[in-house]
Structures are given as structure tokens and as C-alpha cells.
Amino acid sequence: MGPKRELKFALESFWDGKSSTEDLEKVAADLRSSIWKQMSEAGIKYIPSNTFSYYDQVLDTTAMLGAVPERYSWTGGEIGLSTYFSMARGNATVPAMEMTKWFDTNYHFIVPELGPSTKFSYASHKAVSEYKEAKALGIDTVPVLVGPVSYLLLSKPAKGVEKSFSLLSLLGSILPIYKEVVAELKAAGAAWIQFDEPTLVKDLDSHELAAFSSAYAELESALSGLNVLIETYFADIPAESYKTLTSLSGVTAYGFDLIRGAKTLDLIRSSFPSGKYLFAGVVDGRNIWADDLAASLSTLQSLEAVAGKDKLVVSTSCSLMHTAVDLVNETKLDDEIKSWLAFAAQKVVEVNALAKALAGQKDEDYFAANAAALTSRKSSPRVTNEEVQKAAAALKGSDHRRVTNVSARLDAQQKKLNLPVLPTTTIGSFPQTVELRRVRREYKAKKISEEEYISAIKEEISKVVKIQEELDIDVLVHGEPERNDMVEYFGEQLSGFAFTSNGWVQSYGSRCVKPPIIYGDVSRPNPMTVFWSKTAQSMTSRPMKGMLTGPVTILNWSFVRNDQPRFETCYQIALAIKKEVEDLEAAGIQVIQIDEAALREGLPLRKSEHAFYLDWAVHSFRITNCGVQDTTQIHTHMCYSNFNDIIHSIIDMDADVITIENSRSDEKLLSVFREGVKYGAGIGPGVYDIHSPRIPTTEEIADRINKMLAVLDTNILWVNPDCGLKTRKYTEVKPALTNMVSATKLIRTQL
Ligand code: GLN
Ligand code: ZN
Numbered sequence: 089m090g091p092k093r094e095l096k097f098a099l100e101s102f103w104d105g106k107s108s109t110e111d112l113e114k115v116a117a118d119l120r121s122s123i124w125k126q127m128s129e130a131g132i133k134y135i136p137s138n139t140f141s142y143y144d145q146v147l148d149t150t151a152m153l154g155a156v157p158e159r160y161s162w163t164g165g166e167i168g169l170s171t172y173f174s175m176a177r178g179n180a181t182v183p184a185m186e187m188t189k190w191f192d193t194n195y196h197f198i199v200p201e202l203g204p205s206t207k208f209s210y211a212s213h214k215a216v217s218e219y220k221e222a223k224a225l226g227i228d229t230v231p232v233l234v235g236p237v238s239y240l241l242l243s244k245p246a247k248g249v250e251k252s253f254s255l256l257s258l259l260g261s262i263l264p265i266y267k268e269v270v271a272e273l274k275a276a277g278a279a280w281i282q283f284d285e286p287t288l289v290k291d292l293d294s295h296e297l298a299a300f301s302s303a304y305a306e307l308e309s310a311l312s313g314l315n316v317l318i319e320t321y322f323a324d325i326p327a328e329s330y331k332t333l334t335s336l337s338g339v340t341a342y343g344f345d346l347i348r349g350a351k352t353l354d355l356i357r358s359s360f361p362s363g364k365y366l367f368a369g370v371v372d373g374r375n376i377w378a379d380d381l382a383a384s385l386s387t388l389q390s391l392e393a394v395a396g397k398d399k400l401v402v403s404t405s406c407s408l409m410h411t412a413v414d415l416v417n418e419t420k421l422d423d424e425i426k427s428w429l430a431f432a433a434q435k436v437v438e439v440n441a442l443a444k445a446l447a448g449q450k451d452e453d454y455f456a457a458n459a460a461a462l463t464s465r466k467s468s469p470r471v472t473n474e475e476v477q478k479a480a481a482a483l484k485g486s487d488h489r490r491v492t493n494v495s496a497r498l499d500a501q502q503k504k505l506n507l508p509v510l511p512t513t514t515i516g517s518f519p520q521t522v523e524l525r526r527v528r529r530e531y532k533a534k535k536i537s538e539e540e541y542i543s544a545i546k547e548e549i550s551k552v553v554k555i556q557e558e559l560d561i562d563v564l565v566h567g568e569p570e571r572n573d574m575v576e577y578f579g580e581q582l583s584g585f586a587f588t589s590n591g592w593v594q595s596y597g598s599r600c601v602k603p604p605i606i607y608g609d610v611s612r613p614n615p616m617t618v619f620w621s622k623t624a625q626s627m628t629s630r631p632m633k634g635m636l637t638g639p640v641t642i643l644n645w646s647f648v649r650n651d652q653p654r655f656e657t658c659y660q661i662a663l664a665i666k667k668e669v670e671d672l673e674a675a676g677i678q679v680i681q682i683d684e685a686a687l688r689e690g691l692p693l694r695k696s697e698h699a700f701y702l703d704w705a706v707h708s709f710r711i712t713n714c715g716v717q718d719t720t721q722i723h724t725h726m727c728y729s730n731f732n733d734i735i736h737s738i739i740d741m742d743a744d745v746i747t748i749e750n751s752r753s754d755e756k757l758l759s760v761f762r763e764g765v766k767y768g769a770g771i772g773p774g775v776y777d778i779h780s781p782r783i784p785t786t787e788e789i790a791d792r793i794n795k796m797l798a799v800l801d802t803n804i805l806w807v808n809p810d811c812g813l814k815t816r817k818y819t820e821v822k823p824a825l826t827n828m829v830s831a832t833k834l835i836r837t838q839l
Pocket of ligand 1: 515516517568574635683685725726727811812813814
């Protein structure tokens with residue numbers, strides 16, 4: 089994206105028709121050359137190319153293979169930007185391809201749609217042209233390709249193709265194109281090539297593993313004369329897969345993530361093929377912390393004995409696109425915190441320093457400064473809060489849940505709340521207008537006074553309350569006008585959090601997120617939302633939901649400290665949120681929603697680790713509300729549709745009501761209940777998609793509600809949209825909610 093998100097702005101201006109293809113290409117070329125030069129100046133020997141992307145690397149591979157779905161009416165030849173961006177973002181007549189998360193990162197890719205009739209052709213020469221472009225700048229690079237097996241394993245059968253279609257059966261069709269690319273790279277002078285095969289860290293069956301063996305056997309002769317690196321990352325590699333990987337024909341080098349793959353280290357130590365290169369990923373590519381150079385150096389020294397001095401390569405654990413770009417652009421962080429950090433630009437310097445030290449040219453000053461920074465981080469009173477540590481440690485191993493069971497609680501709540509059957513509600517945010525953003529910005533910049541700010545926000549809340557009363561919604565929200573984001577708002581008021589000015593990480597396309605940094609023990613010095621919730625409740629006699637972000641979501645959307653286990657940090661956040669929940673209750677708020685939008689996405693890559701994660705994540709959620717009275721109704725909300733595998737953990741969260749995304753995923757969610765899972769708490773599967781500007785009709789919503797009633801008890805069903813409304817316009821929200829309420833009323837008369 090560039091240190092100041094240069095690519096984002098170039099892309100968006102191009103998409104808006106405000107700049108030309110040449111303008112966009114110029115920004116892209118400048119970014120590539122500055123990154124290559126930066127690495128070269130830092131002393132990096134194996135500098136990757138073809139890592140730049142206008143959207144994502146998987147879509148680039150789809151372009152390379154010419155696997156454009158028919159609906160984009162591509163007529164062959166080299167794929168241009170217009171076909172490329174149509175696949176990524178849709179166009180006036182055709183919607184975009186599906187997007188999904190890249191492993192367990194927050195980076196997304198466009199999912200290839202393949203089938204028996206997909207025609208492949210070599211349709212994007214990007215890898216070769218970027219190799220040549222770097223070469224022209226005097227830099228010999230290692231071109232990186234998404235490996236053929238991972239590419240197919242990340243694909244899905246196109247619409248109309250049998251779900252049972254074996255995507256791997258397409259290997260024979262894509263390998264000839266990989267061979268063409270390799271031949272061109274060789275002709276251009278490449279000496280190395282890297283294939284990213286990160287699916288090797290997942291749970292694979294023997295059939296999938298066999299595909300790796302046959303694919304690389306098939307490529308062997310094409311690759312001869314090149315050094316071939318297979319790169320894996322993001323988790324431990326299972327022993328079986330390690331065996332397959334290290335026996336592949338034609339491969340000369342292996343790359344491993346040694347940060348998330350501590351067990352991989354044991355595998356390497358117990359057997360590593362002789363004469364092969366070992367790319368040891370010792371510098372964390374997923375985080376923002378300065379490396380512990382002394383520890384890495386000793387790991388590396390032990391690996392020299394395994395791979396041989398001349399075959400050991402120092403590396404980052406994965407691509408640096410998952411971390412922030414350059415610490416140099418952080419002017420607001422203080423020097424102490426800065427000394428604890430390393431963004432991408434600093435990580436390449438660390439890699440080089442480690443390699444130099446291995447080669448007997450240790451930069452003593454650099455290592456000493458690093459050791460001093462680590463000591464200061466360890467002993468800083470800003471990091472440690474003994475009271476918090478003690479309280480969090482006391483939580484482990486014990487069970488925290490509300491004493492009364494959920495059906496009895498729901499009865500007690502109903503006596504107090506007196507809600508109609510099929511209660512209606514929304515998820516929290518209302519449209520974020522330009523005016524609102526201006527007010528928040530000016531308050532932050534101290535251009536308007538606190539009084540002016542409060543009165544502007546109050547006015548907004550009262551507007552949102554009035555709209556909901558007019559719509560006749562049953563349980564109201566205040567609309568979240570005081571927050572720009574679900575995590576930053578809380579992080580700014582909790583201790584232990586720091587915020588960067590430019591620590592952006594790409595999420596998808598031109599979209600970036602700026603995760604806060606959790607550097608210390610987390611506590612909540614003051615109430616965070618009580619004032620706003622109380623104010624909102626005072627404006628209406630209907631129940632007003634308190635609105636909080638849950639501990640697991642705050643954790644998963646931040647850069648988390650690496651000096652204690654993640655669950656410990658999560659427990660600390662849970663205790664802070666618990667205080668807020670209790671203050672809201674004491675202030676008379678009877679319904680409190682604790683959003684866990686990101687609980688599902690924190691699920692580890694390997695199945696063997698799921699149970700442990702779900703256990704502490706769900707426990708953390710329960711900690712936040714185990715102390716409230718039976719009559720206080722706890723809601724939670726989740727955004728993803730893929731819950732079927734974790735439904736029992738969701739039930740174990742023991743919320744009184746859950747609102748959940750449902751309409752975009754072909755109502756996949758309801759199938760769990762159809763299959764007989766018993767669910768007794770309140771549940772509101774979204775009745776319409778808020779990601780689209782389209783206004784759903786009353787009939788369509790009524791139809792959805794009826795489908796839900798077919799599998800869920802009438803007395804537990806809630807009616808609500810899929811998610812918050814902040815990205816929509818009032819001209820969309822008002823008619824959509826009007827129809828939602830009329831559909832509900834219609835169904836109520838039919839019960
Ligand atoms: N309460 C939040 C909102 O409505 C939830 C957002 C989310 O789930 N991503 O905006
Ligand atoms: Zn949501």
C-alpha cells in the first residue's frame with residue numbers, strides 16, 4: 089500500500105475516473121522501485137518481486153492463468169485492468185467474485201471459480217515484467233508465485249459445478265501455464281523462484297498431499313537450473329506435510345514460519361534434507377514488535393548445524409504485508425514505545441543484522457540497543473499493572489457463568505421489558521454522515537469545545553431515537569455517533585493501548601485498517617459509554633441497548649503483545665469490559681449488547697487448536713457479564729455466516745439474545761437448526777443484507793421471517809438487520825426498516 093497508503097489513493101482516484109491508467113501505473117511502479125531499493129540498501133540478498141498487487145495475489149494468479157469466469161465476457165489476450173477490476177469489484181452489469189480471508193489474517197483475496205469447463209491460458213505476464221523491471225533498476229529478484237496446489241485448494245467450484253468436483257483435477261491444466269511462466273523467467277535471467285504453498289500448514293488429507301508431490305514432479309524439468317524455494321507460513325507444519333514437502337522433486341529451498349511454528353523447529357532439527365537451503369523465518373511478519381535479536385541469533389546458530397552455514401538464510405516469518413510499513417512515519421508515539429517496535433522497514437534491517445551476525449560481523453551497538461529496548465519493555469511500569477495481572481491470573485481454570493439458566497432469565501427479563509412477540513431491533517450504528525465525521529474530527533483537533541461536541545452528538549442521538557420511535561422499533565440503539573470504529577473508541581479509553589498515525593495494514597483492495605497496539609496490562613480507568621447510554625435512555629421510554637465491543641473482538645482487531653499468551657491479554661480486556669457492563673447496569677440500562685464480530689475469525693488454522701481457543705474466547709465473553717442480574721438482558725452480535733462448526737461454542741457464550749448475519753449466506757445458518765441443534769436463547773438471524781444499497785420489500789422480509797419460524801420457536805425469535813447501518817444512507821435505512829417493521833407486524837397477526 090505504501091508508507092502513506094499511496095496505492096489506496098491512486099486506486100480510488102482511478103476507480104472514480106479522476107485519474108488515468110498511466111497515473112495509476114506510475115504510482116505502482118514508484119512503490120515497487122522504492123521497496124526494492126529499500127531492501128537492497130538494507131542488505132537483503134533474496135529480494136522478492138511479483139509481491140506488488142493492484143488487488144490481491146490470488147486474483148493476480150487467476151489473471152496469470154486466464155481463469156476469468158464467463159460472465160465477465162473477457163475475449164482473450166492479456167488481461168487488462170478493466171477485466172481485472174471487474175472480477176474484484178464487479179461492474180455496472182456483473183457483480184464481483186466472492187472475497188474471503190487469507191488464512192487467519194485480515195487480508196482478503198478473490199476466490200477463484202473453477203470447473204471442468206474452465207479454459208486456462210497464459211494471460212498475465214506480470215511476474216515476468218516485474219522481474220525485468222527490477223532488473224532494469226539493477227536489482228536481481230526472486231519472483232514469487234502462488235503455488236499451483238495452494239491456488240487450487242483456495243479455489244471453489246464455479247456456480248453450477250457439482251460441489252464434489254475435484255479442484256485438484258485441474259492441476260494438469262494449470263501446470264503447463266506455470267511452465268511457460270518459469271521458462272520466461274529463466275530466459276529473463278532469474279536464478280531463483282519462490283512458490284508460496286501456505287496451505288501446507290493446514291490439515292490436509294493424503295490425496296491433497298499427493299497433489300504436491302505430483303505437481304512438483306511435473307514441474308521438475310521446467311524448473312531445472314533454477315533454485316526453487318517453497319515457502320510456508322502462519323502455523324506449525326504437520327509432520328506428515330513436512331515429510332511430503334521435504335521430499336518434493338526439484339526443490340532446493342524450504343521456508344518456514346518459526347514464530348507461529350515452534351513445533352516446526354523440532355521437525356527441522358530432527359531431520360532436514362542435506363544440501364538444501366533453509367529459509368528460517370525468525371523475524372515476526374505478523375506483528376509490530378522489535379525482534380529479540382539475541383534469541384533469534386541463538387536459534388539461527390543452532391540451525392547452522394542442521395542446514396550448514398552456507399545454506400541457512402535469515403528471513404521474516406511471512407510476507408510483510410500483514411504488518412505496518414515504517415516506524416519513521418510515527419511522530420506521535422513516544423520514544424520509549426517506539427524503541428519497542430519494528431514495522432516492515434525496521435524488520436528488514438533486523439533480518440540483515442542477524443545475517444551479518446551469523447557471518448561473524450555482528451553490529452554490537454545495534455544488538456546492544458535492541459537488548460536495552462527489550463529490557464525497558466520488560467521492566468516498564470507502563471507495561472505492568474500488578475493488580476490487573478493478579479485479577480486475570482485468578483480467572484484461569486475457573487468457570488464464570490450466570491447462575492440462572494437462560495430460559496428462566498428470559499422470563500424474568502420479559503416481565504420487566506414487556507416486549508411484543510418477535511421483538512424488533514437494530515445492531516447498533518446508524519448512518520455516519522459527513523457532518524458527524526466532521527464534528528468528531530474537529531473535536532479531536534480541538535477546533536470545537538467539549539460542550540459543542542456533546543451537544544452535537546446529543547442532537548444526533550435524539551434524531552436517531554426519534555426515527556426508531558416513529559418506525560415503532562421495540563428495542564432501541566443510540567446509533568454510535570461518537571465512534572469511528574468498534575475498537576479504537578474503546579482502546580483510546582483503556583490503558584495499555586497505543587495508537588499509530590500511519591500503521592495501516594491492507595484488508596482488501598484499497599481498504600486498510602489501523603489496528604491499535606496493546607503494549608501493556610489493560611485496565612479501565614473510567615466509564616467509557618455510560619454517559620452516552622444514559623443520555624440516550626433518558627430520551628425514550630423504550631429499552632435502550634448499551635453498546636460495547638467484546639474482549640475477543642478487541643483482541644483480534646489489535647496488534648497484541650507477544651510477551652504473554654493471547655488468552656491472558658483477552659482476560660484482562662474481559663475484566664475491563666465487565667466493569668463497564670456493571671456500570672451500565674447500575675445506570676439503569678436493562679439491555680446491554682456486547683459485540684463479538686471477530687470471534688469466528690480468530691479461530692486457529694489447525695483443528696487441533698480450535699478447542700483451546702474457543703474455550704478461552706467464550707470464557708472471556710462470559711466473564712464480561714456473569715455478574716449481572718437475571719433481569720438484565722445481555723445481547724451479542726456476530727457478523728459472519730460460517731458458524732455451523734462453532735454453534736456449540738456460541739450456545740456456550742450463554743448470551744440472552746444473539747443477532748447474527750444470515751441473509752448474505754443463503755441462510756446457511758438456519759440449516760444447523762434444521763438439523764436439530766437445540767437453541768433456547770433469543771436469536772435474531774439478520775432479515776436483510778445491509779452491505780447492499782438495495783431496499784428489501786416487506787414480502788421478502790416476511791418470507792425470511794417465516795423461514796426462520798419454521799426452524800426456531802416463536803418466543804425466541806428477534807427481527808433485525810444483518811449488521812450495523814453505519815455504511816448506509818438514511819434514504820436506504822428508513823424504507824428498509826419501515827419494511828422490516830411492517831413485515832414483523834404482518835407476521836404477528838398471523839401467529
Ligand atoms: N454495533 C456495531 C455496529 O452496529 C457492530 C458492527 C459489526 O458487527 N461489525 O456498527
Ligand atoms: Zn456485524
